[in-house]
Amino acid sequence: AAALSAVESKYKVDEKPTPIKDVTTYNNFYEFGLDKGDPAANSGDFKPLPWTIKVDGMVNKPGTFDLEALIKEFPIEERTYRMRCVEAWSMVIPWDGFPLASLLDKVEPLGSAKYVAFETVVRPDEMPGQKGFFQSLDWPYIEGLRLDEARHPLTLLAVGLYGETLPNQNGAPIRLVVPWKYGFKGIKSIVRMTLTDQQPKNTWQVTNPQEYGFYANVNPAVDHPRWSQASERRIGESGFFGASRHPTLPFNGYADEVASLYAGMDLKANF
Template sequence: MIIVSHILATIAVCDRIKIKNANTNLDIAFCPSSLLNSLMPLIHIPKSWEISEREVTPETIFMNRRRFVTSLIGVGLSASLLPLTGCNSNSESISQSTPGLNHIYPGLNRNPNFAQVDRSITEEDLATKYNNFYEYGGTKSIWQSAQRLPLDNWKVEVSGLVKNPRIYDLDDLEKKFPIEERVYRFRCVEAWAMVVPWVGFPMKLLMADVEPLSNAKFVRFTSFYDPKITKGPGILSQFYPWPYTEGLRIEEMANDLAFFATGIYGKSLPKQNGAPLRQVIPWKYGFKGAKSIVKIDFVENQPETFWHKISPNEYGFEANVNPEKPHPRWSQATERIVGPGSSFSWETRPTIVYNGYGEYVASLYA
């Protein structure tokens, strides 16, 4: 109890930890480094990539399924009548047990400039079941908790230093802006990586619609928050600076790569992946991408953001992928590619500066 009380009094960030005690199995989100060091014999710190072994749906099945669905639509079948299950029992269990995978984008075009990368697309079951979404917990297995997210009548308010403030619903966004698919590398600050086929539209199209004023230098993105629903990672969630916010320089938002995602794997975003609208900034670490966005503000000064406010020396505002700039507690020189089977079998690759997108973004930081 002394140890638990001591930790409860803490307001500094660290990895999720578990106190190993016969009577205690407590997940917490805050602890100071001095306390952590003193309690090392009692503490197990899981690696960020640790997950249980499970079978997954091969990416080839996803591709074959989408081609099959598209061909059926082409001969006149309504998309609403098509089954959303895959070609084996594993795919079927995903679509049945993961609400949100209920809308197929027919005739979806993959942007040829972002059609492939130097590695295989991550298997769908992993990309939709291995997630960081702190509003719903501090582990990677939050997909069930995230089903609490209410999506009915979702609105996204765009305001601040703009000529045309807007309030969009999801249909507005998908009708106003051309929807496309892009295959992007995704790099987490925790040194694991995926490749994901996102569905959505470039951020610069929304910017053109609202017309930022000349004194708008930054953009703040705010995620959905309701303490009864988004309960956070544990008993110290009340100390986090909710709601989750992130920010970009306006030049970053206008970059060709910056993307608003409304879908994944040819279907609408599952709740655990940030439904119904999330940021995708592929040259930055994943925490820069706000999920379940409800508000976008164009502002003059750099906004305070969720992780930067908690621990500015660990989570910088810029947060570009950089193998030569380690996180204070681990190296960024390599990354582990999330895949099937044990995490010990995952491939390790050298990290590429800007996550391999330097030709698009390096000039922003010259």
């Protein structure tokens, strides 16, 4: 990973960041395998550079953008966010990136665009989880946001963590970070974004609609069918004996910023 020059930002939670060793060895990235250690172990052959992102659909100025040019164009900010996985564990991660809104402004979404759909790269030769007769998910991995969620100042396209470019296992070279949503919304190694008026069918919702929805807002009041979401294990902080459980906060602690996006919505039905 190469050093990134990032500027401080006001988005910095006042909690101890999770050690980088844990952030880079405990990952869900099924393209590289199902175990938490697989992405770190199996992503050595992945080549994140050069990289381009195609932005198409309902926009005035569609295009294919070179990642290194984007990093030069937009100031890279350092933002320390809470990260809450749907599996009831959490981390605190110092990301480096730029707001998704910056890129959206550049392509000028049409008035009719309501959603953004995201797509992960498919490279079976470099991603062992996409190869072979047993495949865990349908590729490519798909995610989506409502346009107002995508434009929200908290929504980040991360290109690094801890001041260096993203390790392969964390979604190199560019990934989404939406801190008030469960981690699976943070799609990794993005190659395409499409502006659309149809709600995207995200991978986990398609795979298991009883357990995973489109919105996936962190919500301690709505249980996962197989476990409670009321509390979370903070990775790196809890040892073997003093398991440190934190209460899970509505919208992962970002309610002041984002709750208004969902005013009047039934969050139990739209989980």
